[in-house]
Amino acid sequence: MTAENLISRLTKVKKTGPDRWLACCPAHDDKSPSLAIKELGDQRILLHCFAGCSPQEILDAIGLTFDELFPEKLMDHGKPLRKPFPAADVLEAVSTETLIVAMTASRLANDKDITVGDWQRLHVAAQRIMAARDMVNG
Numbered sequence: 001m002t003a004e005n006l007i008s009r010l011t012k013v014k015k016t017g018p019d020r021w022l023a024c025c026p027a028h029d030d031k032s033p034s035l036a037i038k039e040l041g042d043q044r045i046l047l048h049c050f051a052g053c054s055p056q057e058i059l060d061a062i063g064l065t066f067d068e069l070f071p072e073k074l075m076d077h078g079k080p081l082r083k084p085f086p087a088a089d090v091l092e093a094v095s096t097e098t099l100i101v102a103m104t105a106s107r108l109a110n111d112k113d114i115t116v117g118d119w120q121r122l123h124v125a126a127q128r129i130m131a132a133r134d135m136v137n138g
């Protein structure tokens, strides 16, 4: 399976490097791309949703299987990749989260009401940004 094959099933795809893309995640309501895709050069494709969807959920949403993404003969080789994405891609993928933090801060600064839902979403944004840090290389 090629990355093009996968990418043709996604929306708002943006190529960020020779073997990297950002796209809207098909497994959650994604308005600005938070799914990073990387082609590893040995037929494997790495997927990471910065909102926390699992690769399985992403594949289910577009009707693909793990076997197609990771050819079986290659599963035993290759260690899991640590910090596989460049900072620019990661920042772009979590940009919606930073916007949510800024908007909530602005409401607080203007003495507007903050609902329990707003606080919970703020907490989720902080968690997603912290988790994203672990995916940055360099």
Ligand SMILES: [Zn+2]
Residues within 6 Å of the ligand: 025, 026, 027, 028, 030, 049, 050, 051, 052, 053
């Ligand atoms: Zn997702």
